[in-house]
Amino acid sequence: MLLAGVAVVGLRELTGRYEQAVAQEQLLDPSARQDQTDLDGPLNYLLIGTDRWRSSGTTDRRSDAILVVHVPTGGREAFLMSVPRDLLVSIPAAPGYGGGQDKINSAFTHGGGGQPGARLLSATLAHLAGIRFNGAAVIDFSGFREVIDLLGGVRICVDTEFRSIHTDRVFAPGCQEMDGPTALDFVRQRHNLPNGDYDRQTHQQQLLRAVLQRTSETSLRSDPIRLDRVIRAVGSSLTVDTNGVPLADLVMAFRDLPTDALRGIQMPSHSQTIGQVSYVVLDDGGSDLLTAVRDRRVPQWARANPRWVTQL
Numbered sequence: 001m002l003l004a005g006v007a008v009v010g011l012r013e014l015t016g017r018y019e020q021a022v023a024q025e026q027l028l029d030p031s032a033r034q035d036q037t038d039l040d041g042p043l044n045y046l047l048i049g050t051d052r053w054r055s056s057g058t059t060d061r062r063s064d065a066i067l068v069v070h071v072p073t074g075g076r077e078a079f080l081m082s083v084p085r086d087l088l089v090s091i092p093a094a095p096g097y098g099g100g101q102d103k104i105n106s107a108f109t110h111g112g113g114g115q116p117g118a119r120l121l122s123a124t125l126a127h128l129a130g131i132r133f134n135g136a137a138v139i140d141f142s143g144f145r146e147v148i149d150l151l152g153g154v155r156i157c158v159d160t161e162f163r164s165i166h167t168d169r170v171f172a173p174g175c176q177e178m179d180g181p182t183a184l185d186f187v188r189q190r191h192n193l194p195n196g197d198y199d200r201q202t203h204q205q206q207l208l209r210a211v212l213q214r215t216s217e218t219s220l221r222s223d224p225i226r227l228d229r230v231i232r233a234v235g236s237s238l239t240v241d242t243n244g245v246p247l248a249d250l251v252m253a254f255r256d257l258p259t260d261a262l263r264g265i266q267m268p269s270h271s272q273t274i275g276q277v278s279y280v281v282l283d284d285g286g287s288d289l290l291t292a293v294r295d296r297r298v299p300q301w302a303r304a305n306p307r308w309v310t311q312l
Contacts, residue, residue, distance in 0.1 A: 094116070269282050
């Protein structure tokens with residue numbers, strides 16, 4: 001999505017030059033991969049956010065954000081669906097892991113982090129609802145703050161006052177400009193919020209929309225040095241699996257996606273304590289949403305379930 005925003009200011013002629021700046025790996029498990037990608041048809045993408053993608057450490061490597069992006073035929077709107085990180089799921093077996101029930105963000109850890117972790121996470125979603133993806137991306141949030149700063153910050157609207165448990169910063173209600181560290185602090189919070197992790201999911205969706213909006217507003221085309229820095233920063237914080245589609249073609253396919261056509265979706269679910277551990281379990285509507293993702297019927301589901309949909 002960020003690359004699509006940069007495409008608005010003329011990235012096509014630069015894509016070849018910076019092809020090597022964005023790491024490309026096989027992030028999708030074969031069970032979660034679409035055999036073929038038709039950029040003119042409906043598309044499903046998996047986005048995974050983590051602070052430790054580039055880290056060689058083995059402790060606490062969990063996916064901090066899991067989003068399923070559905071782009072209906074025509075590419076004129078997109079739905080950002082947040083998967084609750086504590087969702088109770090059955091995780092398939094993987095090298096060094098025998099499989100079993102756990103929170104979905106643990107799939108990244110059980111897979112060993114990095115590429116194998118992303119593959120196990122995608123396999124978990126495929127096992128859960130038969131979802132197949134046209135591609136995937138892992139965003140290293142610790143590096144993404146540089147992208148935000150190079151864009152001159154982002155504008156995000158805060159709906160509820162809360163204090164960061166990490167920095168003690170107070171976020172006051174209202175729309176405001178945020179630099180990279182502030183924006184990342186904002187989207188990490190789930191404590192001191194009325195709806196806990198559900199509010200954090202919405203904030204993550206807001207950030208993606210804000211970055212896309214600021215990218216389309218920034219005069220990068222007239223500032224090649226700044227454009228060079230932005231693209232290189234993207235490359236240092238983003239790893240993609242395009243499912244065999246040339247990066248230039250993928251970028252151009254989303255060039256006309258308007259930022260006001262992004263919809264955020266909360267997955268119908270609720271918290272439940274099982275064996276003294278707090279999990280999130282799907283409601284019937286959540287199961288129906290996953291089925292809609294599998295069958296490429298997300299717009300129809302959204303129209304029938306407006307209470308779970310937010311205009312970002």
